[in-house]
Amino acid sequence: MIDVTVENFESEVIAASMQTPxxxxxxxxxxxxxxxxxxxxEKVETEYAGRFKLVKIDSDQQQELAGAFGIRSIPTCILMKNGQPVDGFMGAQTESQVKAFLDKHVPSAEETQAQDDVADAQxxxxxxxxxxxxxxxQHAVATDPANDDARYDYVKLLLQQGREDDAKVAFAPVIAKAETSRKLSALKAWMDALDFSAQSGAMADFDARIAANKRDFEARMGRARKLLAGQKWTEAMDELLDILMRDKDWSEGAARKLYVAILELIEPPRVKVADGQIPPEDPTVATYRRRLSSVVLS
Known part of the structure; x- marks a missing residue:
């Protein structure tokens, strides 16, 4: 429990609520x-073990803050998330009422543990x-199986480390979501490319076909998929751009779809910092996103 004044309100409430309610x-x-x-x-804060932060404001001593929140009677509790008030209650409450209020807004113990695991992994x-x-x-996914973001990071790292079989096992519970999730769809495109690369011919075969016919889009797509399988991201996107510049709609936009999947895979996490700001976009992602827009919109 922390006593908040005008002097520390910004750091202890606004900035802190960007990370924890x-x-x-x-x-x-x-x-x-x-x-x-x-x-x-105070008892509930201890029991919830970091799932939310409790601060106290003396309404008599901090009338400026009380006025800013429109406090008319006390006790009044306001829950802050991402720098904004989201809910509150007035008057004395029982312990069960306080917990019921908090449980509508704060992450569960499993979600909190998974978030801690992801932070440790990063x-x-x-x-x-x-x-x-x-x-x-792995622990994050086991603790909170519904955390698709943690699962995405886990499967992606497994693939980066060449552990394809482990990645497929970890991905299996969410494979049905690949049709509606851009991130999970990108992972599936990568795994499909790995399977394709293992079953197709050598890169030289695709090079020969393209040399003979620059509009052999099947060969260009195959080459791009083999490059993706080898984690040669920008080379794969360059190959896909060649298709798009010649025929944007080829095979129902297959080149654009794979290009977008690669952009998703190479996008580094853009996590909010303490002041709520988001770091700028990765320069490689920004460059290739612009190139795609230039070709598609031309």
Whole structure:
């Protein structure tokens, strides 16, 4: 529990709520119901173990903040997420009522653990420790099987490490979602390209066909898929651009669809930082996104 003033409101409430829901308790020392509610809030904060953050604002001492929130009676609690108030309640509440209110808005224990695992995995990747990252991603998926973002990161890293069989096993529970999820569709396109590459001829065969006929789009698509299988991202997109420049609608837009899938695969995570800002787009992704738009819209 943290006492908040005008001086630390920005850091302890606004910035903090970008990462974790913040419950703001407006109270006063003379308020009887506040004395009943306060210990309940502190007990629940301990039990929820980081799923939300509790702060307290003395309405008498911090009248500017109380006025900004339109506080008319105390106790009043306001829940903040992503820098904005999303819900609240007035008056003393029982422990079960407080928990029911919080459970509508804060992540479950499983979701929180999975988020922690993903954060640990990203730190491991930053340290070039792929094995530790895989362990954390695997734990995240096991803890929260519905977390498709964590599963995407896990399967993607398995593929990057050449563990195709493990990737297919991890991907199997969500394969049906590939038709409606851009990220999962991209993973499926990569795995399909790996299967195609293993079953098709040598790259030289595709090169020979293209040399003989620059409009052999089947050969160009095959070459692009083999490049994708080898994680030669930009070379694969260059090949697909050659198709698009000659026939944008070939095979019901197959070249554009695969190009978009590759853009998704090479897009690094763009995580909000403490002030809520999102880092700029990766320069390679930005360049190839512009090239696609230029060709498709021409």
């Amino acid at each position: 913040v419950l703001v308790d407006f109270w006063a020392p003379w308020c009887g119901p506040c004395k009943t509610l306060g210990p309940i809030l 730190e491991a990747l930053a340290s070039e420790d792929a094995e530790s990252a895989l362990e954390r991603y």
